[in-house]
Amino acid sequence: MFSWFKNKKYPVFWNKYLKKFKTPQPKTIENTRFIVFDTETTGLETSTDRILSIGAIGIFNNIIEVSDSFEVYLKQDEFKAETVEIHGILKGGNLLKIDENEAIKQFINYIGNAVLVAHHTVFDIEMINIALKRLNLPKLKNKNIDTGILYKKLEGVKETHISLDTLCTKFNIPKHDRHTASGDAFITSLLFLKIISKLKQERNFHYSDLFRVSNNNGLI
Amino acid sequence: MKNTIAERIYDFLRNFPPFDVLEKDQLLHIASQVKVTYVEKGNFVFKQEENPHQHFYIVKDGAIGLYRTLENDQILVDICDEGDIFGLRPLIQHDHYLMSAKANEESILYAISVDLLKEIIKINGKVQKFIIASFSSNIKTPYAKTNNGHLFANVETLETINSNFSEVRTAEFSKNPITCSQHCTIKEAAQEMSSKRVGSILIVEDKNPIGIITDKDLRLKIATGLVSIDENVSKIMSSPVITFSKKITIAEAQIQMIKHKITHLCITENGKPTSDLIGILSEHDIVVMHGNNPSVLIKEIKRAKDTAKLKYIKEKASKLLKGYIEQSIPIIFISKIISEINDAITIKVIELSLAEMETQPSVKFGWLALGSQGRKEQLLITDQDNALVFEDVSTENYKTTKTYFLLLAEKVTEKLHKIGFKYCPADMMASNPNWCLSLTEWKTQFNSWITKPSEDSIMLCTIFFDYNLIYGDKELVSKMSDSIFKSIHTYEIFLNFLGGNALRNPPPLGFFRQFLVEHDGEHKDQFDIKSRALMPLIDAARLLTLSLDIKDKNNTIARFRKLVKIEPQNADLYLSCIDSFKILLRYRTKQGIKYNDSGRYIELNKLNKSEKLKLKGCFKPIKDIQELLNIRYNLSQMM
Numbered sequence: 001m002f003s004w005f006k007n008k009k010y011p012v013f014w015n016k017y018l019k020k021f022k023t024p025q026p027k028t029i030e031n032t033r034f035i036v037f038d039t040e041t042t043g044l045e046t047s048t049d050r051i052l053s054i055g056a057i058g059i060f061n062n063i064i065e066v067s068d069s070f071e072v073y074l075k076q077d078e079f080k081a082e083t084v085e086i087h088g089i090l091k092g093g094n095l096l097k098i099d100e101n102e103a104i105k106q107f108i109n110y111i112g113n114a115v116l117v118a119h120h121t122v123f124d125i126e127m128i129n130i131a132l133k134r135l136n137l138p139k140l141k142n143k144n145i146d147t148g149i150l151y152k153k154l155e156g157v158k159e160t161h162i163s164l165d166t167l168c169t170k171f172n173i174p175k176h177d178r179h180t181a182s183g184d185a186f187i188t189s190l191l192f193l194k195i196i197s198k199l200k201q202e203r204n205f206h207y208s209d210l211f212r213v214s215n216n217n218g219l220i
Numbered sequence: 221m222k223n224t225i226a227e228r229i230y231d232f233l234r235n236f237p238p239f240d241v242l243e244k245d246q247l248l249h250i251a252s253q254v255k256v257t258y259v260e261k262g263n264f265v266f267k268q269e270e271n272p273h274q275h276f277y278i279v280k281d282g283a284i285g286l287y288r289t290l291e292n293d294q295i296l297v298d299i300c301d302e303g304d305i306f307g308l309r310p311l312i313q314h315d316h317y318l319m320s321a322k323a324n325e326e327s328i329l330y331a332i333s334v335d336l337l338k339e340i341i342k343i344n345g346k347v348q349k350f351i352i353a354s355f356s357s358n359i360k361t362p363y364a365k366t367n368n369g370h371l372f373a374n375v376e377t378l379e380t381i382n383s384n385f386s387e388v389r390t391a392e393f394s395k396n397p398i399t400c401s402q403h404c405t406i407k408e409a410a411q412e413m414s415s416k417r418v419g420s421i422l423i424v425e426d427k428n429p430i431g432i433i434t435d436k437d438l439r440l441k442i443a444t445g446l447v448s449i450d451e452n453v454s455k456i457m458s459s460p461v462i463t464f465s466k467k468i469t470i471a472e473a474q475i476q477m478i479k480h481k482i483t484h485l486c487i488t489e490n491g492k493p494t495s496d497l498i499g500i501l502s503e504h505d506i507v508v509m510h511g512n513n514p515s516v517l518i519k520e521i522k523r524a525k526d527t528a529k530l531k532y533i534k535e536k537a538s539k540l541l542k543g544y545i546e547q548s549i550p551i552i553f554i555s556k557i558i559s560e561i562n563d564a565i566t567i568k569v570i571e572l573s574l575a576e577m578e579t580q581p582s583v584k585f586g587w588l589a590l591g592s593q594g595r596k597e598q599l600l601i602t603d604q605d606n607a608l609v610f611e612d613v614s615t616e617n618y619k620t621t622k623t624y625f626l627l628l629a630e631k632v633t634e635k636l637h638k639i640g641f642k643y644c645p646a647d648m649m650a651s652n653p654n655w656c657l658s659l660t661e662w663k664t665q666f667n668s669w670i671t672k673p674s675e676d677s678i679m680l681c682t683i684f685f686d687y688n689l690i691y692g693d694k695e696l697v698s699k700m701s702d703s704i705f706k707s708i709h710t711y712e713i714f715l716n717f718l719g720g721n722a723l724r725n726p727p728p729l730g731f732f733r734q735f736l737v738e739h740d741g742e743h744k745d746q747f748d749i750k751s752r753a754l755m756p757l758i759d760a761a762r763l764l765t766l767s768l769d770i771k772d773k774n775n776t777i778a779r780f781r782k783l784v785k786i787e788p789q790n791a792d793l794y795l796s797c798i799d800s801f802k803i804l805l806r807y808r809t810k811q812g813i814k815y816n817d818s819g820r821y822i823e824l825n826k827l828n829k830s831e832k833l834k835l836k837g838c839f840k841p842i843k844d845i846q847e848l849l850n851i852r853y854n855l856s857q858m859m
Contacts, residue, residue: 057225063331064256069225095222172326174281182224190328193258201260 013105014137020113021141029196029207033114034059034145035070036192038184039124042076046126050076051100054107055182057189058114062196064189070110071182073097104131111142115210119164119188121146145210147188150195153209154202167191226252229330232280236303241346250340255331259284265321265329266307272317275331276308282327286319299324299539308334393466393487393501399424402431406442406456407449409433420484420500423457427496429486431457436483458482465491466498473501514540514557521564526572530565531639537561541599542813551806552777559596563589563690565639566606566632570691573631577624583611585625586692587632590648594688595758596775597805600812600819604633604641605683608650609696612658625656648683659696663703670707673717682721685762686774701771708766715767719853722759723846725751746821749808753838757801760845763853776801793844800838807835 010018026032037056043049051074058068075097098106107128118124121144129139148162168175168187171194177183199205230251233239239247255275259265259282266273268289277284279300286298286306297319300306310317311334341347399422400409413421413435423431433456441447441456462476463486473485487499517533517540524530537558544554570587574580590605592598608629613621629650637643650656657665666684669677685704689697708714761779768786773779777798784794812819824832 055224062257066226066229066252066254066256069223071222071224073222172281176228177224180224183228186225186228190256190258194326197258197260 010137013109017108017112018141025113027207029210030061032207033112034117034192035111035114036117036185036189037070037124038118038181038188039127040179040181041127044123046123046130050074051103051127051131052076053181054103055180055185056107056110057182057185059189059192062193064193069182070107072103072106074100074103100131101135104128104135114142116140116142116144117147117188117192118144119147119184119191143211147191147195150192150210154195154199164188164191223252226254229254233278233330236278238347242340242344246340246344250332250336253333253336256280257329257331259323259327259329261323261326263323265323266317268317268320270317272310272315273307273331275333276311276337277306277321278330278332279304280328280330283324284327284329285322285324287322288319393499393505395499397422397497397500399497400453401425402452402454404453405450406447406453409453410438410449420502422461422486422497422500423453424497428494429461429463429488429497430493431459432461432484432486433457434484460493461486463488463491463493465489468501477503514561517561518564521561521568524568527569527635527638530568534565534640541809545806545810545813551802555597555599555805558599559593562593562598566636566690569632569635569639573628573635576631577628581624581628583613583621584693584696585610586696587650587690588687588697589690590687591683594686594774596688599805599809602642602818603644604636605644605648606633606650607655607684607687609662609700610658611693611696612660618658622653622656626651626653629656659699662700666700666704667707670704670714671711673714678717678721681718682759682762685766688774705769705771715763716853718763718766719849722756722763722849725756746823748820749804749811749822750820753804753842754801754808756842756846757797757804760797760849763849790848793841793848796841797845800841803834803838
C-alpha cells in the first residue's frame with residue numbers, strides 16, 4: 001500500500017529515475033558512467049538564487065563522450081544584473097530557453113543512475129535539489145564526486161577551496177568557454193580524467209576510493 | 221539544442237586537413253560524436269599488431285610518437301602533434317596496427333569513428349583525395365595527387381595506389397643476388413662474397429634457393445673453428461630459406477623477419493621456394509628504406525620517383541634539422557648537410573623534369589641556385605630563387621631553345637613549389653624569361669647591372685652574385701663568373717655602390733643600446749634578424765670577396781675565412797664576424813623551428829636576458845665591419 005502511495009505521488013520521469021537505481025551498479029571506474037556537470041546560477045545563495053543553465057558531459061571507460069552531452073538554458077523570473085558579466089546569460093537573450101521544471105526533468109532523464117562529478121559538487125547538487133523541492137520531489141539519489149576533493153587526495157593537501165582556474169593551470173588545461181555551464185563541465189571532465197589517471201599511476205586506486213573522503217596523509 | 225562543447229571541437233578540427241574541406245554541418249556532426257581521451261606520458265594508445273580500434277585519432281594537445289618494434293628495438297617513425305591524424309590506415313584497410321602509438325608527453329586526443337569518416341568520403345571527393353595522398357606519401361598534409369582510385373575497394377587496389385607509403389609500399393629488393401651451388405666449398409663461397417662485397421650468399425639448385433649463408437654464419441660456425449672452410453656449403457647454410465613473391469611490402473617483410481628471426485628473405489618468381497630466384501631482401505635494405513640519416517636521405521632522394529616522395533624526404537630533413545639544432549651540432553656542419561639535401565632534391569627534380577620533356581636539351585645548360593641556397597645558408601624552407609643559363613645558339617635556333625628551357629624551368633619550379641620551396645614572390649626564378657638566358661645574354665645583363673648601377677640593379681646583383689651551380693655544365697658558369705669579374709674591374713666604382721647597399725641597414729642597436737625594431741607594418745616592434753643582423757654580414761662578405769677577386773666562394777662563412785687569410789691585419793674582425801654569423805644563423809633557425817616560420821622576426825619580449833645579451837654581443841662586429849666598409853669605399857662621401 002505504501003508503494004502504491006509513493007507511485008501515485010511522483011511523476012512518471014521520477015519513477016523511471018528511481019527504477020534505474022534498482023539494478024546493481026557497476027563497481028569499476030571503467031564500467032561506470034560518470035556525468036560531469038556544472039550549473040550557472042544567478043548567484044551563490046542556494047536558497048534564493050536560481051539556475052540559469054546546466055551543462056554536462058558523460059565519461060565512460062575513461063573516454064569523454066561528446067555525443068553524451070547535455071546543455072539547457074532556463075527561463076528565469078529571478079534576474080540579477082550583477083552576475084551577468086560572469087556568466088553572460090541575459091534575461092531575454094537569443095538562446096532557446098525552457099522552464100525550470102522541464103529543464104530538471106530533462107536533466108534527470110539524462111543523468112539516470114550515473115555518478116555525478118562537479119567541481120565543488122555540494123553547491124551544484126544543492127541547486128538541483130532545491131529546484132527538485134520546488135517540484136515537490138526528493139533529493140538526487142546519485143553518488144557524487146568533487147574534483148576539488150579528488151585533487152586534494154592526489155596531492156595530500158588540506159586547502160579548503162581550490163578554484164577550477166588554479167587546477168586548469170596546474171593541469172595544463174586550456175580555459176575555453178570558462179563560465180559557461182558546458183564549457184566548465186568539459187574543462188572539469190578533462191580535469192577528472194587527468195586526476196584519475198595520475199591517481200591510478202601513483203597508487204592502487206579503485207572505484208571505491210573515489211568516494212572515500214577521509215585522507216590519512218595529513219595526520220602525522 | 222545548443223552544443224557548446226561540439227562547437228569548440230569543431231573550431232579546432234576545421235583548422236586541419238582533411239576536416240578543413242568539410243561542409244560546416246558535416247564537420248559539426250563529426251564534432252558532436254567525438255570521443256575525448258587523455259593519455260598519460262609513456263602510455264600507449266595502441267600497440268603494434270593490435271586489432272584496429274573503431275576510431276582514428278587527432279592530437280588535440282601533446283605529442284604522440286609512432287614506433288615500430290623491430291626485434292628488440294623501438295624505432296621512432298613519426299611524431300604527431302597538434303592537429304595530426306594517426307591510426308587511420310588500419311581502419312580503412314581492415315588491417316592490424318603496423319606501429320605502436322605512445323604518448324611522448326601527456327596528450328589529449330580526439331577519437332573519431334571511422335564509419336563517420338567513411339560516410340563523408342563517399343560524398344566528398346576532396347577528403348578522399350587527401351586520404352589517398354596521405355597514404356601514398358605518409359605525410360600529414362600531402363598535396364593531393366590526381367587519383368581516382370576507389371578507397372575502400374579492397375587492400376589490393378590500395379596497395380597499387382599507395383606505392384609509396386613506407387609500410388605498404390613494395391620493398392625494393394636487390395636483384396641478381398650472389399649465388400653458388402650446393403657443391404661449393406665454404407671457402408669458395410666466402411671468396412665470392414668478398415669479391416662481390418656482399419654479406420650473404422644464396423645456395424641454389426636449378427635456380428631455386430635452397431639455403432643461405434650470411435656473415436653471421438661465417439662468424440659463428442667458421443671463425444670459431446666449428447666447421448672447416450673446406451667443407452661443403454650445405455654444412456653451414458641455413459635451410460630452408462623463407463621465400464616471398466616480389467610483391468612483398470616492407471611491413472610484410474619486417475613481420476616475416478621478426479617472426480622467423482632472420483635477416484634475409486629470398487624473393488622468387490611466384491613466392492614459393494620451388495620457383496626461380498629473382499632477388500634478396502635484407503634487413504639492411506629495410507633500414508635504408510626507413511632510415512632518417514643524411515646519407516640515407518640522399519640515397520632516398522636519388523631513388524625517388526615523384527614529388528610526393530621528395531616532399532616526404534624534405535620533411536624528414538626538417539626533422540633532422542630540428543634534432544641537430546637541439547643537439548647543438550655546429551651550424552657549419554648542419555648547413556652543409558641541409559644544403560646538400562636541398563641540392564640533391566633540386567637535382568632530382570631537374571632529372572624528373574628532363575624525363576618529362578619530349579626531347580633532351582639540344583645544348584648545354586646550367587641550373588643556378590641564387591641567394592641563400594646559392595650561399596648554402598638555407599636551413600629553413602624559404603622561397604626558391606633560381607636562374608638558368610644555356611649555351612649560345614644561332615639566332616634562328618634561339619627561340620626554340622629558349623622556349624625549351626623555359627618549359628623545363630616551369631616544370632622544375634612547379635615541382636619545387638609542391639615539395640615546399642615556395643615560389644619566389646618577386647619571380648626570381650628560372651621560369652621567368654628574364655632569368656632564363658643564354659651565356660652572352662647573362663654577360664650583357666651582368667655588365668649592364670655593373671656599369672649602370674641603380675638601386676634595383678644593385679639589389680639584383682646581391683641576389684644573382686651568390687649563385688651556385690646545382691645541375692649542368694660547369695664551364696658555362698665559370699665563363700659567366702669570369703665575365704662578371706672582368707666587368708667589375710673595368711668599372712670599379714660599382715663596388716662603392718655595392719658598399720652603399722651593404723650599409724643600408726644600420727647597426728642593429730640604437731643610441732641607448734636598445735634593439736632597433738620595426739616601426740610599422742605587420743611586424744611592428746619585432747626585431748628583423750634577417751635584414752638587420754644577417755644581411756649586413758652577408759653583404760659585407762660578398763663585397764669584400766668581389767673586390768679582392770675571390771672566386772668560387774659563395775658561402776658567407778667561407779668568404780670571411782678566405783678574407784682572414786688574405787688580410788691578416790683584419791683577421792680578428794673577420795673571425796668575430798664568423799662567430800656572430802654562426803650564432804645569428806643558429807638563432808634564426810631555432811626561431812623558425814619553434815614558430816614554424818622563416819624565423820626572420822623576433823619578438824624581443826619573448827627573449828630572456830641572457831639571450832638578449834648574446835644577440836647584442838653579435839652586433840659589435842656588424843658595427844665594426846660596416847665602419848670598415850665605410851672607410852674602404854669612401855661611402856660617407858657617396859651617401
